[in-house]
Amino acid sequence: MNALTDAPGAAGTERTGSGARAGTAPLSRSGWPQARRVARLAVHGPLPEVEVPLAEALGSTLASPLAALTDLPAFDTSAMDGWAVAGPGPWRTSGRILAGDPAGRREAPDTSDAADRSGERHPGTLADGEAVEIATGARVPAGATGVLRREHGRVDRGLLHPLYDLAPGQDVRPRGQECRRDEPLLPAGTPVTPAVLGLAAACGHDRLAVHRRPTVELLLLGDELLDSGIPADGRVRDALGPLLPPWLTAAGAEVTGVRRVGDDFGLLRDAVRFSAADVVVTTGGTAAGPVDFLHEALAAVGARLLVDGVAVRPGHPMLLAELPGGRHLVGLPGNPLAAVAGTVTLALPLLHALLGRAPDTPRSAVTARDFPGHPADTRLLPVVRTDRGVVPLAFDGPAMLRGLALAEALVVVPPGGVPAGARVELLAAP
Numbered sequence: 001m002n003a004l005t006d007a008p009g010a011a012g013t014e015r016t017g018s019g020a021r022a023g024t025a026p027l028s029r030s031g032w033p034q035a036r037r038v039a040r041l042a043v044h045g046p047l048p049e050v051e052v053p054l055a056e057a058l059g060s061t062l063a064s065p066l067a068a069l070t071d072l073p074a075f076d077t078s079a080m081d082g083w084a085v086a087g088p089g090p091w092r093t094s095g096r097i098l099a100g101d102p103a104g105r106r107e108a109p110d111t112s113d114a115a116d117r118s119g120e121r122h123p124g125t126l127a128d129g130e131a132v133e134i135a136t137g138a139r140v141p142a143g144a145t146g147v148l149r150r151e152h153g154r155v156d157r158g159l160l161h162p163l164y165d166l167a168p169g170q171d172v173r174p175r176g177q178e179c180r181r182d183e184p185l186l187p188a189g190t191p192v193t194p195a196v197l198g199l200a201a202a203c204g205h206d207r208l209a210v211h212r213r214p215t216v217e218l219l220l221l222g223d224e225l226l227d228s229g230i231p232a233d234g235r236v237r238d239a240l241g242p243l244l245p246p247w248l249t250a251a252g253a254e255v256t257g258v259r260r261v262g263d264d265f266g267l268l269r270d271a272v273r274f275s276a277a278d279v280v281v282t283t284g285g286t287a288a289g290p291v292d293f294l295h296e297a298l299a300a301v302g303a304r305l306l307v308d309g310v311a312v313r314p315g316h317p318m319l320l321a322e323l324p325g326g327r328h329l330v331g332l333p334g335n336p337l338a339a340v341a342g343t344v345t346l347a348l349p350l351l352h353a354l355l356g357r358a359p360d361t362p363r364s365a366v367t368a369r370d371f372p373g374h375p376a377d378t379r380l381l382p383v384v385r386t387d388r389g390v391v392p393l394a395f396d397g398p399a400m401l402r403g404l405a406l407a408e409a410l411v412v413v414p415p416g417g418v419p420a421g422a423r424v425e426l427l428a429a430p
Contacts, residue, residue, distance in 0.1 A: 029308075029309035029310060029311045029316065030307050030309070030310050030311065031310075031311050031378075032310055032311060032312045032345060032377075032378035032412075033378075035307050035310040035312075035318075035320075035345055035346060036345055036346070036349050037349075038306055038307050038320065039306075039307070039320055039345070039346045039347075039349035039350045039353070040349045040350070040352070040353045040359065041353075042306055042320060042322065042328060042350055042353070043328070043350065043353045043354055044326075045356075046061070046063075046211045046353065046354060046355060046356030047211045047212040047213075047214060047278070047354050047355070047356070048211070048212055049063040049064070049209055049210070049211060049212075050063075050209075050210060050211070050212050051207050051208070051209050051210075052207060052208060052210060053206065053207055054197050054200060054201060054205065054206065054207065054208060057192045057197060057200075057208045057210055058192055058193075058194065058197060059191075059192060059213060059249065059250070059251075059252045059253075060191075060192050060208075060210035060211060060212075060213050060252060060355065061189060061190065061191055061192065061210055061211050061252060061355040061356050061357050062186060062187070062188050062189065062190045062192065062196075062208065062209070062210060063188060063209045063210050063211045063356060064188050064209045065184045065185075065186065065187050065188050066184070066185045066186040066190070066196070066199070066200060066205070066208070067182055067183060067184050067185060068179045068180065068181055068182065068183050068185055068203040068204070069181065069203055069204030069205060070181050070203055070204045071175050071176040071179070071180055071181050072176065072177075072178040072179045072202060072203050073173050073174075073175060073176075073177065073178070074175065075139050075140075075175050076139065076140040076144075076172055076173065076174055076175050077137055077138065077139060077140060077172070077173045078098075078134045078135065078136055078137065078138050078139075078140055078147045078171065078172065078173075079136065079147065079171040079172065079173050080136055080147055080149045080150070080171045081134070081135055081136050081149070081150045082133075082134060082147050082148050082149040082150045082152070082153065082171070083131040083132065083133055083134060083147065083148045083150075083153060083160055084098065084126060084131065084132050084134045084140050084141055084144040084146075084147055085126070085130070085131045085144060085145060085146060085147070085148050085160070085166065086126035086127060086128050086129065086130050086131070086143045086144055086145055087128035087129050087145060089131075089148075089160060089161060089162045089166070090159045090160055090161045090162070091129055091130055091131035091159070091160045092129055092130050092131065092158060092159065092160075093131050093132070093133070093155060093158055093159070093160050094130070094131075094132055096132050096133070097132075097133040097134070097135065098123050098132055098133070098134040098135065098138040098139065098141070099134075099135040099138050123138070123139050123140070123141040124141050124142075125141055125142040125143045126141045126142070126143040126144050127143065128143075131148070131160045134147060140172055144172070145166075145168055145169070146166050146167065146168055146169055146170040146171065146172060147170060147171040147172055148160070148162055148166055148170075148171075149171060152164045152166075179203065185199060185203065186199070188356070189356055189357050189358045191252065191355075191357060192208065192210060211354075211355050211356040213252055213253060213254045213355065214252070214253050214254065214278040214279055214351055214354040214355065215253070215254050215255075215256045215276070215277040215278045215279070216248050216253040216254065216255050216256065216277055216278070216279045216280075216281055216351075217255075217256055217257045217258075217259065217275045217276075217277035217279075217280050217281070218240075218241070218244055218245060218248075218255065218257070218258045218259070218281050218282075218283070219259055219261050219268075219271055219272075219275075219280060219281070219282045219283070220238055220240060220241055220258065220259065220260050220261065220282075220283050220284070221261050221262075221263070221268065221282055221283060221284040221285040221294070221334070222262070222263060222283075222284050222285075222291075222334060223262045223263045223291075224236055225237075225238040225260065226238060227241070227260075238260075239336045239401060240283045240332075240334075240336060240339050241258055243336065243339075243340075243401075243430065244281065244283070244339070244343065245258060247343065247430045248281070248343075248347070248351070251347075251348055251351050251352070252351055252352070252355045252357070253279070253351050256276075256277055257277075259271065263291040263293070264293075265293040265296055265297060268285070268293050268294065268297045269293075269296075269297040269300045269301060272297055272298065272301055272303075272323070272329060273300075273301045275327075277327065278327055278328070278354060279327065279328050279329070279330060279347070279350060279351065279354070280323070280327065280328070280329040280330070281329075281330045281332060281347060282294060282329065282330070282331050282332065283332045283333075283334055283339055284332075284333065284334030285331070285334070286317040286318060286319055286331040286332070286333055286334075287317045287333070294319070294331050295319075298321050298329065301323065301324065302323075302324050303321040303322060303323050303324070303329065304321060304322045305319060305320070305321050306320045306321060306322060307319055307320040307346060310342075310345055310346075311376060311377040311378060311415075312341055312345060312377055312378045312379070312380060313341075313374050313377045313378070313379050313380070313398075314333070314335065314337050314338035314341050314380070314397070314398035315332075315333050315335075315337075315338035315339070315340075315341030315342045315345065315380070315398070316333075316338075316377065317333050317338075318330075318331060318332055318333055318338075318341070318342035318345060318346055319331040319346075320346045320350070328350060330342065330343075330346050330347045330350065332347070333398070335398035335399040336398075336399060336400070336401045336404075337382075337396065337397065337398050337399065337400055337401060337403075337404060338398040338399075340380075340404060340410075340430060341380045341410075343430075344380070344410065344427050345380075362425055363409075363425070363426040363427075364423050364424060364425055364426060365383075365385065365389060365390045365409075365411070365423070365424060365426050366388075366389035366390070366421060366422070366423055366424075367389050367390055367391075367411075367418055367419070367420050367421065367422050367423075367424055368386055368388040368389035368390060368391045368420060369389075369391060369392075369420045370417065370418070370419050370420050371392065371411065371413045371417050371418050371422075371424070372413075372417045373413050373414060373415055373416045373417025373418065374415060375415060375416065376415050377415060378412060378413065378414055378415060379412075379413040379417075380410050380411070380412060380413075380427070381393075381396050381410065381411050381413060382396055382403040382404045382406070382407030382409075382410060382411075382429065383407060383408065383409055383410070383411045383426075384406065384407065384408050385408055385409075389420075389421075390409070390411055390424070390426070392411070393406055393407055404429060404430070407429045408429065409426040409427060409428060409429050410426065410427040410428075410429055411424050411425070411426055411427075412424060412425040412426070412427065
C-alpha cells in the first residue's frame with residue numbers, strides 16, 4: 001500500500017538522477033503525528049503466530065489471550081509462616097511442618113499421606129483443638145479455621161497459645177482467589193514482560209502463543225565512525241551502535257546483526273538488497289550530502305518510500321521505505337539525538353505493528369515552564385519530572401546525548417510551543 005497516496009502535499013511527478021526518490025513520487029515532509037501513523041499502517045498485519053517455551057517468549061507479544069490452566073492458587077494455601085489451627089486455642093501441636101517448598105520441607109519421621117508434598121499429597125485433616133506448623137505457600141489442611149502467624153503465637157509444653165485474636169480464615173489464601181481455571185487473564189497484544197512470564201508459569205503454562213519477533217539488521221553508515229578509542233583526525237565515536245540494539249531488543253525486535261557500511265553506493269545498495277531482516281535500520285545518509293547514498297540505493301533496489309522527511313526537530317531527515325518482499329527500511333539521521341527521534345517516530349511504531357501490539361496509551365504531564373517551539377515543526381526534548389511538572393534538560397542538540405542520559409522521558413512540543421501549565425504528551429526515553 002502507498003500509505004501517503006492521499007496525504008496532503010504528495011506530488012505527482014517522478015524525480016530522477018542522484019536525487020531520485022525510490023520508485024515513487026516525491027513526498028513532502030510528513031507531520032510528526034502523521035508519520036507515526038504511517039509507520040503503524042505500513043504493514044498488513046502482525047507477523048505469524050508461533051508457540052515458544054516460556055524461556056524464549058520474553059519481549060514478544062501474545063498472539064491470543066492468556067487464560068488460566070488451573071485455579072490460582074490451586075488449593076487453599078497459607079499466606080504466612082506460622083501454624084494452621086482448628087477451633088479456638090490453645091491448640092495441641094505436632095512435630096510435623098507443612099512446607100510449600102519441597103527443598104525446604106522439614107517433617108517428623110512420618111511417611112504417611114498426611115505429609116504435605118507441596119500440594120501433591122494431602123496434608124491431612126486437623127481435628128478441633130489441633131495445630132500444625134506451616135510455611136508460606138503450603139497447602140492448608142482440611143478442618144483448619146485459619147493460620148496463626150509465627151509472631152502471634154507462643155508454644156509452651158506442647159500447647160500453642162495465641163497472643164492475638166484469630167479471625168476465621170485469617171492469613172489463608174483461598175483456592176481460586178486470583179483466578180479460576182479458563183479465566184482470561186491478559187488480552188492478545190500484551191507485551192510479554194518478566195511479570196507476564198511469571199503469571200503464565202503460575203497458572204500452568206509451559207509455552208506461549210506469540211507473534212514472531214521481527215528481525216532487525218542495523219547498518220551504521222559512514223567512513224568517519226570509530227568503534228573504540230578517543231576520537232581524532234576528523235573521526236568520531238559511533239554512539240548508535242551501543243545505543244540502538246538494546247533499545248530495539250527491549251521493544252521486541254530480534255537484532256540479528258550490526259554492520260558498518262562505508263561511504264560507498266555499491267556497498268550500501270548490496271547491504272540493503274541482500275539483508276534478510278524484516279526491518280533494516282540505517283544510521284546516517286538520509287540527507288542530500290555528497291556521500292549520502294541512501295535514497296539512491298533505495299531507488300536501485302526498487303524500494304518505495306512511504307515517509308521522506310518528517311516535520312520534527314531534531315531528526316527531520318528521517319525516512320521509511322518498503323523494500324521488495326514486504327520488508328521495510330527505517331533511515332535514521334546520523335546525529336545521535338536525531339536518530340533517537342527517528343526511532344520513536346518511525347522504528348518503534350513499525351516494530352509494534354509487526355508484533356501485533358496495540359498502540360501505547362498516551363502519557364502526559366504538565367509543563368513547569370514555557371517550552372518554546374519551532375514555528376512549523378514538532379520538537380522532541382529530553383525532560384525530567386519535578387513537583388511542578390516536567391522541565392527541559394540542557395544539551396538537547398541533534399548531536400548530543402548528555403541530556404538524554406539524564407532524561408526520564410521525551411516531551412512532544414507541538415509547533416509554536418506551549419506555555420507553563422500546559423499538558424503535553426510524553427514518550428518513553430531509551
